[in-house]
Amino acid sequence: MSTQDRRAAALGIWLLLLLCLLAPFFLPTYPLFVLSLAIVNIIAVLGVNLVMGYAGQISLGHAGFAAIGAYATALLVVNHDLSFWIAVPLGGVLAAAFGYIVGLPALRLGPLYVSMVTFGFGLIVVIIVQNWYDLANGPNGMVVPPPELFGYELFPRQLHIPIVLIAAGLFLLARNIVDSRHGRAFIAIRENELAARGMGISLAHYKTTAFAVGAFYAGISGGLFAGLSQFVNPDAFVFPVSILYVTMGILGGIGTLAGAAVGGLMLTLLPELLRGAAEYKDFLTGLLLLVLLIFLPTGLIGALRRTLDRPQAAQLPAPTAVPIAREEPRPAAAWDPLLKVEGAGISFGGLRALQDISLQLGANEILGVIGPNGAGKTTLFNVVSGMERPDRGRIVFAGQNVTRMPAHARTRLGMARTFQNVALFNEMSVLDNVRVGAHVRLKSSLLAAGMRTRSERAEELRSRQEAAKLLDFVGLLPYAEQPAHGLAFGHQRLLEIARALASRPRLLLLDEPAAGLSSSELEALVLLIRRIRDEHGLSILLIGHTMRLVMGLSHRIVVLDHGVQLAEGSPSEIQNDPRVIAAYLGVENAA
């Protein structure tokens, strides 16, 4: 989103907030109650949006989380005499705990299966509260006393303003999270799980966190609902309510927080406005929804954003003199060799993709890997970077045996890679792609991000500047604010290099960085890779078919063919090796 769009959206939200705060002074009781209800719904939709729009997981059971928040609040207030204002956040936390548990299957299952898990969860919650009479009178529900504040009982009219303020606070919290490294991690997972792993993002951690935060919002929404309606029963949390939340999110514009506000407001108010139409109410609501979604497939906010789409000036802070070299220079020969692959082998089905591969890579060295297509070069990269686990052999990196270490942990140790077929976060800006690369170096917690603490803001600013600097380094700074998928193919490769460098690796794995580059761009890339090695002081494992690149840069070259090591040696030895010429180079290129 450009800054102008942000400003327009922020202005809209402030106006909406002001209107909601002033509403008690001009709205009669029932319309005000409906408005309060809409705002309570918006809170739940914010949660759905975090899970769906940002982390890309489908939740069809958010009403279940709201039920947990509502019942927890009601029971704590009635049975334990707890203040409503303490009970609501506790309900939110309890819902978050359930969200975490429901999120666990997301680690193994795809989004569609996860949606079924959440669907089942929503049903079970309702069935339990319906049949557990001792808990809260089963289907008859239970009465909740009006919340008290400073000794005053707050009836729906008075409760309106606190609800608006809480919603505004939660909106701000969500916005802060979304704008932070955690929000970028959510989107990275949505856009490309493989690349997200490569950037050191733990899928397990972020998927469960997304569900926990999303459920927290629903739980708070449920608790406020209990206080507002002064009554909870299972009917308020049945499956259609979950679908309603999802619909509100989609109508407003999934993946935008303002969309949650607009969608929640519209779909709560609309049926009330159509009350006069009595039995046609549902029909008209459905029809309107259908028409809106056909003509505005990206939701109301999405459509608004497109009309606001205008050429964007670069919004970057001028890249200040941020050192792109390592923060603390490491002794050059501290781990020599930096990487050892010892007898690595891996099979897929019956196919032996790699057999008994052994190689060493010293500090500051560039090792080329060449071989025919299908020889196992990328598989070797996957084994080294942790995307695949070898059946045999060991991988030792920086003195540690990392053979069984997951990919994201290896990134943390100082490995970074690019991908043969390019794996970018397509919908993210070019700049934010690089910032995701820096994920492992940023430290701010989710809470610090939500509160936007001073140190978190400083860290974010630094990460922007460093990312801009890296883009400048690879020559992509003019494209910083464009979505990554709009870049030409060769530029996408350069962006991958910048993103990999953002983690400040000790070992850089480059998988065919020259594919798709013209010869002048290739010359630039050769210089760039040399500069990377010199200025960043790192070691490079380089896969490539472009002889000019591999022969010109590598100190040594390993040749793979059909998964076995065909040859190893200096560039000139390799170029004159008759086996390599026969298997790979062909006569014409051997010169």
Next chain:
Amino acid sequence: MLLEVNAVHAFYGKVEALKGVSLRVREHGIVSLLGANGAGKTTTVRTIVGLHRSRDNDIRFDGRSIGTVAPHRIVSLGISMVPERRELFPDMSVLDNLEMGAYRRRDRQEVRRTLEWTCSLFPVLAERRKQRAGALSGGQQQMLAIGRSLMSRPRLLLLDEPTLGLAPLLVNQIFATLRQLHRDGITILLIEQNANQALKLAEYGYILENGRIALEGESADLMHDENVSRSYLGAI
């Protein structure tokens, strides 16, 4: 002229990617389109086949205006594209991928003959016809992508970087195949980063820079042009 592209414009949002590109390909001709990343090569071929449209453009195929014809109908007219990065159907078999190339054709007998011809061009595809396309090696995938495009029996074949990510030996094979297709009478428009080999193959070349044709001419002349050789013909 089999293909005429007249002052074509293309936009991504507000960004103008093509600023009046004109090019021509004669029947049975073979033309290469060169240029740096972001110059607009891919956008040009995507505009020709109708996959990207932001303006009413004057594009003619065999004298007929195709600037507003839907992409799937353009295939039936006799234009076929081999997309950048192949874009196979990875979970379908090799044979199914090939048959998808003939999706718009109804003449089953003839389709079978085209299939036999395609398999004679790329025997390895026949050997692996039952395998998942995604399980093929990079070179085989590229052959499949070309083979799939041939299944619609195009008069004009557009190839967007067919040697991307291929080992040197395979690059030579792909160029040999293109030479063969040209001899068989197929008109070819080729995007290639390997400018040297592309110009050796083609009779005419266009060089795109920032959405404009910066230079055009007979391949032999381009190869001896100093600017061209400095920017595009370095030793690859």
